[in-house]
Amino acid sequence: MYGYEIFHQELMKTLIQSVRKDTSSHAYIFEGPKGLFIENCASLFASALVCGNQDTAPCGSCSSCIESKAKTNPDIIYVSPGDRKTIGAEKMRELEEDVAIKPFNSKHKVYIFEDGMLLTEAAQNVFLKTFEEPPEYAVFIIIIENASLLLDTILSRFTLINFSPVSNSVTEEYIKNHYPEEKERFDFLVRYCGGVPGRVDKIVEDEEFENLRTAALDFLPSLISHDRQRAFDFEKFFEEKRERIKEILDFVFIYLRDIVLIQSGVYDKVINVDKLDILRSIGAKYNPSNIINLSDRTIEAQKMIGRYVSPKAIALWLGL
Numbered sequence: 331m332y333g334y335e336i337f338h339q340e341l342m343k344t345l346i347q348s349v350r351k352d353t354s355s356h357a358y359i360f361e362g363p364k365g366l367f368i369e370n371c372a373s374l375f376a377s378a379l380v381c382g383n384q385d386t387a388p389c390g391s392c393s394s395c396i397e398s399k400a401k402t403n404p405d406i407i408y409v410s411p412g413d414r415k416t417i418g419a420e421k422m423r424e425l426e427e428d429v430a431i432k433p434f435n436s437k438h439k440v441y442i443f444e445d446g447m448l449l450t451e452a453a454q455n456v457f458l459k460t461f462e463e464p465p466e467y468a469v470f471i472i473i474i475e476n477a478s479l480l481l482d483t484i485l486s487r488f489t490l491i492n493f494s495p496v497s498n499s500v501t502e503e504y505i506k507n508h509y510p511e512e513k514e515r516f517d518f519l520v521r522y523c524g525g526v527p528g529r530v531d532k533i534v535e536d537e538e539f540e541n542l543r544t545a546a547l548d549f550l551p552s553l554i555s556h557d558r559q560r561a562f563d564f565e566k567f568f569e570e571k572r573e574r575i576k577e578i579l580d581f582v583f584i585y586l587r588d589i590v591l592i593q594s595g596v597y598d599k600v601i602n603v604d605k606l607d608i609l610r611s612i613g614a615k616y617n618p619s620n621i622i623n624l625s626d627r628t629i630e631a632q633k634m635i636g637r638y639v640s641p642k643a644i645a646l647w648l649g650l
Protein backbone atom coordinates (compact mmCIF):
# COMPACT_ATOMS: atom_id res chain seq x y z
CA MET A 331 0.00 0.00 0.00
CA TYR A 332 1.66 3.24 -1.20
CA GLY A 333 4.86 1.19 -1.34
CA TYR A 334 4.71 0.16 2.33
CA GLU A 335 4.19 -3.46 3.38
CA ILE A 336 0.84 -3.16 5.17
CA PHE A 337 -1.66 -5.83 6.19
CA HIS A 338 -4.41 -3.52 7.46
CA GLN A 339 -5.46 -1.65 4.39
CA GLU A 340 -8.99 -0.71 5.47
CA LEU A 341 -7.79 0.63 8.78
CA MET A 342 -5.09 2.64 7.04
CA LYS A 343 -7.57 4.03 4.53
CA THR A 344 -9.65 5.37 7.42
CA LEU A 345 -6.61 6.94 9.07
CA ILE A 346 -5.45 8.50 5.80
CA GLN A 347 -8.95 9.86 5.21
CA SER A 348 -8.78 11.58 8.59
CA VAL A 349 -5.59 13.33 7.45
CA ARG A 350 -7.19 14.45 4.19
CA LYS A 351 -10.27 15.70 6.02
CA ASP A 352 -8.22 17.32 8.75
CA THR A 353 -9.87 15.30 11.50
CA SER A 354 -6.79 13.41 12.73
CA SER A 355 -5.91 13.63 16.40
CA HIS A 356 -2.68 14.40 18.27
CA ALA A 357 -1.95 11.17 20.02
CA TYR A 358 -2.35 7.55 18.98
CA ILE A 359 -1.59 4.16 20.40
CA PHE A 360 -1.15 1.52 17.70
CA GLU A 361 -1.69 -1.76 19.51
CA GLY A 362 -0.99 -5.24 18.15
CA PRO A 363 1.46 -8.13 18.05
CA LYS A 364 4.96 -7.77 16.65
CA GLY A 365 5.15 -9.18 13.15
CA LEU A 366 2.09 -7.32 11.87
CA PHE A 367 4.39 -4.55 10.61
CA ILE A 368 2.58 -1.92 12.62
CA GLU A 369 5.78 0.15 12.31
CA ASN A 370 5.06 0.39 8.58
CA CYS A 371 1.50 1.51 9.32
CA ALA A 372 2.84 4.24 11.59
CA SER A 373 5.35 5.31 8.93
CA LEU A 374 2.67 5.44 6.26
CA PHE A 375 0.31 7.41 8.48
CA ALA A 376 3.14 9.80 9.36
CA SER A 377 3.98 10.24 5.68
CA ALA A 378 0.36 11.24 5.04
CA LEU A 379 0.51 13.72 7.92
CA VAL A 380 3.62 15.44 6.58
CA CYS A 381 2.76 15.22 2.84
CA GLY A 382 2.69 18.53 0.99
CA ASN A 383 -0.54 17.66 -0.82
CA GLN A 384 -3.13 17.15 1.87
CA ASP A 385 -6.01 16.30 -0.49
CA THR A 386 -4.18 13.31 -1.93
CA ALA A 387 -1.86 12.54 1.00
CA PRO A 388 0.37 10.62 0.92
CA CYS A 389 0.82 11.70 -2.71
CA GLY A 390 4.07 9.76 -3.04
CA SER A 391 5.68 12.36 -5.30
CA CYS A 392 6.29 15.47 -3.18
CA SER A 393 9.72 15.87 -1.60
CA SER A 394 8.24 15.21 1.82
CA CYS A 395 6.76 11.86 0.72
CA ILE A 396 10.05 10.81 -0.85
CA GLU A 397 11.93 11.67 2.34
CA SER A 398 9.33 9.88 4.45
CA LYS A 399 9.77 6.73 2.41
CA ALA A 400 13.54 6.90 2.85
CA LYS A 401 13.06 7.54 6.57
CA THR A 402 14.98 10.79 6.25
CA ASN A 403 12.09 13.21 6.71
CA PRO A 404 13.14 15.63 9.46
CA ASP A 405 9.50 16.01 10.49
CA ILE A 406 9.11 12.34 11.33
CA ILE A 407 11.07 11.44 14.43
CA TYR A 408 11.58 7.81 15.39
CA VAL A 409 12.15 7.82 19.12
CA SER A 410 14.51 5.07 20.27
CA PRO A 411 16.29 4.50 23.58
CA GLY A 412 19.72 4.98 21.93
CA ASP A 413 22.41 3.36 24.07
CA ARG A 414 20.02 2.71 26.90
CA LYS A 415 17.62 -0.12 27.51
CA THR A 416 14.59 2.05 28.12
CA ILE A 417 13.22 5.49 27.25
CA GLY A 418 13.31 7.41 30.51
CA ALA A 419 12.24 10.79 31.83
CA GLU A 420 15.48 12.41 30.68
CA LYS A 421 14.90 11.43 27.06
CA MET A 422 11.35 12.77 27.26
CA ARG A 423 12.64 16.13 28.50
CA GLU A 424 14.96 16.27 25.49
CA LEU A 425 11.96 15.58 23.31
CA GLU A 426 10.07 18.35 25.02
CA GLU A 427 12.61 20.82 23.64
CA ASP A 428 12.39 19.27 20.21
CA VAL A 429 8.60 19.40 20.18
CA ALA A 430 8.76 23.13 20.83
CA ILE A 431 10.61 23.60 17.51
CA LYS A 432 8.24 24.01 14.58
CA PRO A 433 8.26 21.49 11.69
CA PHE A 434 10.88 22.04 8.99
CA ASN A 435 8.64 22.05 5.98
CA SER A 436 5.43 20.23 6.84
CA LYS A 437 2.17 20.91 8.49
CA HIS A 438 2.88 18.28 11.13
CA LYS A 439 5.76 16.92 13.12
CA VAL A 440 5.28 13.26 13.99
CA TYR A 441 6.94 11.35 16.83
CA ILE A 442 6.87 7.56 16.51
CA PHE A 443 7.72 5.40 19.53
CA GLU A 444 8.40 2.07 17.88
CA ASP A 445 8.32 0.09 21.11
CA GLY A 446 6.04 1.54 23.78
CA MET A 447 7.17 -1.17 26.20
CA LEU A 448 10.43 0.77 26.55
CA LEU A 449 8.71 3.83 28.00
CA THR A 450 9.33 3.90 31.74
CA GLU A 451 6.60 5.03 34.12
CA ALA A 452 8.56 8.22 34.82
CA ALA A 453 8.80 8.87 31.07
CA GLN A 454 5.06 8.43 30.69
CA ASN A 455 4.45 10.91 33.48
CA VAL A 456 6.72 13.48 31.85
CA PHE A 457 4.93 12.78 28.60
CA LEU A 458 1.59 13.64 30.16
CA LYS A 459 2.78 16.85 31.72
CA THR A 460 4.63 17.97 28.61
CA PHE A 461 1.98 17.12 26.15
CA GLU A 462 -1.11 18.14 28.05
CA GLU A 463 -1.56 20.78 25.41
CA PRO A 464 0.68 19.84 22.52
CA PRO A 465 1.45 22.35 19.79
CA GLU A 466 -1.03 22.21 16.91
CA TYR A 467 1.48 20.49 14.60
CA ALA A 468 2.63 17.69 16.93
CA VAL A 469 1.41 14.11 16.56
CA PHE A 470 2.53 11.22 18.78
CA ILE A 471 2.24 7.53 17.90
CA ILE A 472 3.10 4.84 20.43
CA ILE A 473 3.37 1.30 19.07
CA ILE A 474 2.86 -1.42 21.66
CA GLU A 475 1.87 -5.07 21.85
CA ASN A 476 -0.37 -4.66 24.87
CA ALA A 477 -1.70 -1.17 25.55
CA SER A 478 -2.94 -2.08 29.03
CA LEU A 479 0.71 -2.00 30.13
CA LEU A 480 0.71 1.78 29.70
CA LEU A 481 -0.50 4.13 32.43
CA ASP A 482 -4.27 4.65 32.52
CA THR A 483 -3.71 8.37 32.23
CA ILE A 484 -1.91 7.84 28.90
CA LEU A 485 -4.59 5.45 27.70
CA SER A 486 -7.35 7.92 28.42
CA ARG A 487 -5.69 10.68 26.40
CA PHE A 488 -4.61 8.72 23.37
CA THR A 489 -6.74 7.33 20.55
CA LEU A 490 -6.37 3.57 20.64
CA ILE A 491 -6.10 1.84 17.26
CA ASN A 492 -6.15 -1.93 17.43
CA PHE A 493 -4.32 -4.02 14.83
CA SER A 494 -5.73 -7.55 14.92
CA PRO A 495 -4.11 -10.66 13.49
CA VAL A 496 -4.98 -11.17 9.83
CA SER A 497 -6.48 -14.17 8.01
CA ASN A 498 -4.35 -17.18 7.11
CA SER A 499 -4.67 -16.33 3.43
CA VAL A 500 -2.69 -13.12 4.04
CA THR A 501 0.05 -15.12 5.74
CA GLU A 502 0.03 -17.58 2.84
CA GLU A 503 0.57 -14.73 0.38
CA TYR A 504 3.35 -13.31 2.51
CA ILE A 505 5.24 -16.61 2.70
CA LYS A 506 4.82 -17.27 -1.03
CA ASN A 507 6.19 -13.81 -1.87
CA HIS A 508 9.08 -13.74 0.58
CA TYR A 509 10.00 -17.37 1.10
CA PRO A 510 9.03 -19.34 -2.02
CA GLU A 511 11.50 -22.06 -0.97
CA GLU A 512 9.42 -22.84 2.15
CA LYS A 513 7.28 -25.56 0.59
CA GLU A 514 7.67 -28.47 2.97
CA ARG A 515 6.58 -26.69 6.13
CA PHE A 516 4.37 -24.14 4.38
CA ASP A 517 1.11 -25.24 6.05
CA PHE A 518 2.79 -25.48 9.42
CA LEU A 519 4.22 -21.96 9.11
CA VAL A 520 0.84 -20.50 8.13
CA ARG A 521 -0.85 -22.06 11.15
CA TYR A 522 1.99 -21.45 13.59
CA CYS A 523 2.05 -17.73 12.78
CA GLY A 524 -1.57 -17.42 13.91
CA GLY A 525 -2.40 -14.48 11.65
CA VAL A 526 0.86 -12.62 12.28
CA PRO A 527 2.78 -13.03 8.99
CA GLY A 528 6.00 -11.34 10.15
CA ARG A 529 6.61 -14.16 12.63
CA VAL A 530 7.82 -16.18 9.65
CA ASP A 531 10.82 -13.84 9.30
CA LYS A 532 12.08 -14.80 12.74
CA ILE A 533 11.50 -18.50 12.20
CA VAL A 534 13.32 -18.55 8.87
CA GLU A 535 16.28 -16.63 10.31
CA ASP A 536 16.42 -18.87 13.36
CA GLU A 537 18.66 -21.85 12.61
CA GLU A 538 17.79 -23.52 15.91
CA PHE A 539 14.02 -23.34 15.49
CA GLU A 540 13.58 -26.62 13.65
CA ASN A 541 16.06 -28.45 15.90
CA LEU A 542 14.21 -27.40 19.02
CA ARG A 543 10.87 -28.32 17.53
CA THR A 544 12.12 -31.75 16.49
CA ALA A 545 13.76 -32.40 19.85
CA ALA A 546 10.58 -31.45 21.72
CA LEU A 547 8.66 -34.02 19.67
CA ASP A 548 11.35 -36.61 20.21
CA PHE A 549 11.08 -36.30 24.00
CA LEU A 550 7.30 -36.06 24.03
CA PRO A 551 6.38 -39.77 24.54
CA SER A 552 8.87 -40.08 27.44
CA LEU A 553 7.40 -36.98 29.03
CA ILE A 554 3.84 -38.21 28.70
CA SER A 555 4.65 -41.63 30.14
CA HIS A 556 7.11 -40.51 32.85
CA ASP A 557 9.72 -42.74 31.26
CA ARG A 558 12.82 -42.11 33.35
CA GLN A 559 15.14 -43.84 30.90
CA ARG A 560 15.68 -40.62 29.02
CA ALA A 561 15.85 -38.37 32.06
CA PHE A 562 19.55 -37.71 31.71
CA ASP A 563 19.30 -36.74 28.02
CA PHE A 564 16.37 -34.48 28.70
CA GLU A 565 18.07 -32.67 31.56
CA LYS A 566 21.16 -32.21 29.44
CA PHE A 567 19.06 -30.82 26.60
CA PHE A 568 17.36 -28.35 28.94
CA GLU A 569 20.68 -27.34 30.42
CA GLU A 570 22.21 -26.73 26.97
CA LYS A 571 19.22 -24.79 25.74
CA ARG A 572 18.53 -22.94 28.97
CA GLU A 573 17.99 -19.68 27.08
CA ARG A 574 15.21 -21.23 25.05
CA ILE A 575 13.32 -23.34 27.54
CA LYS A 576 10.22 -21.21 27.15
CA GLU A 577 10.04 -21.99 23.44
CA ILE A 578 10.68 -25.71 24.02
CA LEU A 579 7.79 -25.77 26.47
CA ASP A 580 5.66 -23.88 23.94
CA PHE A 581 6.42 -26.60 21.38
CA VAL A 582 5.49 -29.32 23.89
CA PHE A 583 2.25 -27.53 24.68
CA ILE A 584 1.28 -27.09 21.03
CA TYR A 585 2.06 -30.76 20.29
CA LEU A 586 -0.20 -31.80 23.16
CA ARG A 587 -2.93 -29.50 21.92
CA ASP A 588 -2.57 -31.02 18.46
CA ILE A 589 -2.80 -34.56 19.85
CA VAL A 590 -6.05 -33.73 21.66
CA LEU A 591 -7.42 -32.22 18.43
CA ILE A 592 -6.41 -35.33 16.48
CA GLN A 593 -7.98 -37.58 19.12
CA SER A 594 -11.17 -35.54 18.73
CA GLY A 595 -11.00 -35.63 14.93
CA VAL A 596 -10.61 -31.84 14.57
CA TYR A 597 -7.82 -31.84 12.01
CA ASP A 598 -8.26 -28.37 10.57
CA LYS A 599 -7.05 -26.74 13.79
CA VAL A 600 -3.88 -28.84 14.09
CA ILE A 601 -0.79 -26.63 13.92
CA ASN A 602 2.01 -29.18 13.38
CA VAL A 603 0.43 -30.51 10.19
CA ASP A 604 3.80 -31.68 8.91
CA LYS A 605 4.10 -34.03 11.91
CA LEU A 606 0.63 -35.46 11.66
CA ASP A 607 1.59 -39.14 11.41
CA ILE A 608 3.86 -39.10 14.46
CA LEU A 609 1.31 -37.16 16.49
CA ARG A 610 -1.43 -39.53 15.46
CA SER A 611 0.58 -42.52 16.61
CA ILE A 612 1.42 -40.89 19.95
CA GLY A 613 -2.25 -39.99 20.35
CA ALA A 614 -3.25 -43.59 19.75
CA LYS A 615 -0.93 -44.80 22.49
CA TYR A 616 -2.01 -42.55 25.33
CA ASN A 617 -5.38 -41.59 26.65
CA PRO A 618 -6.55 -37.96 26.95
CA SER A 619 -5.95 -37.83 30.71
CA ASN A 620 -2.20 -38.50 30.18
CA ILE A 621 -2.10 -35.69 27.66
CA ILE A 622 -4.00 -33.23 29.84
CA ASN A 623 -1.78 -34.14 32.76
CA LEU A 624 1.38 -33.17 30.86
CA SER A 625 -0.33 -29.99 29.60
CA ASP A 626 -0.93 -28.96 33.20
CA ARG A 627 2.69 -29.69 34.12
CA THR A 628 3.89 -27.72 31.09
CA ILE A 629 1.85 -24.67 32.12
CA GLU A 630 3.31 -24.90 35.62
CA ALA A 631 6.82 -25.28 34.18
CA GLN A 632 6.30 -22.09 32.14
CA LYS A 633 5.62 -20.24 35.38
CA MET A 634 8.82 -21.66 36.88
CA ILE A 635 10.92 -19.92 34.22
CA GLY A 636 9.61 -16.60 35.49
CA ARG A 637 10.68 -17.59 39.00
CA TYR A 638 14.23 -18.44 37.83
CA VAL A 639 13.99 -22.11 38.73
CA SER A 640 16.96 -24.13 37.41
CA PRO A 641 16.60 -26.01 34.09
CA LYS A 642 17.20 -29.30 35.92
CA ALA A 643 14.36 -28.63 38.37
CA ILE A 644 12.03 -27.73 35.50
CA ALA A 645 12.97 -30.94 33.68
CA LEU A 646 12.29 -32.95 36.85
CA TRP A 647 8.97 -31.23 37.32
CA LEU A 648 7.91 -32.13 33.80
CA GLY A 649 8.04 -35.74 34.81
CA LEU A 650 11.38 -37.24 34.00
Ligand SMILES: [Zn+2]
Pocket residue numbers: 381382383387388389390391392393394395
Ligand atom coordinates in the same frame (compact mmCIF):
# COMPACT_ATOMS: atom_id res chain seq x y z
ZN1 LIG B 1 3.32 13.92 -0.69
